[in-house]
Amino acid sequence: MEVGQxxxxxxxRDRVSPLIAKRLGQIGVVQDYKMTDGSGVGFLVKFTDNSATWFFEDEVRPATGDN
Structure with missing residues (x-):
């Protein structure tokens, strides 16, 4: 995935706060990359309400017309 996508x-993947849990199913835009523990890559995702948080690579997928 690329910045702007x-x-x-x-x-x-993990237990999260209710604030993060409400993001499940939402669409956002990748703002930046984040190195996770080990050699993984995560993504900083910004949402329409201008909030942003990061997710592991296996927690997000490219948005399609079906999402």
């Missing part, structure tokens, strides 16, 4: 949050 629309993504959908489709799963949450």
């Amino acid at each position: 629309k993504v959908c949050v489709y799963r949450l």
Whole structure:
């Protein structure tokens, strides 16, 4: 995935706060990359309400017309 790409949050790997949990199923835009523990890459995703949080690579997927 690339910066500027629309993504959908489709799963949450860990237990998260209710604020983050409400992002499940929402579409946002990748703003930046984040190195996770080990060699993984995460994505900083910004939503329409101008809030942003990061997700693991396997928690988001490219947004389609079906999301």
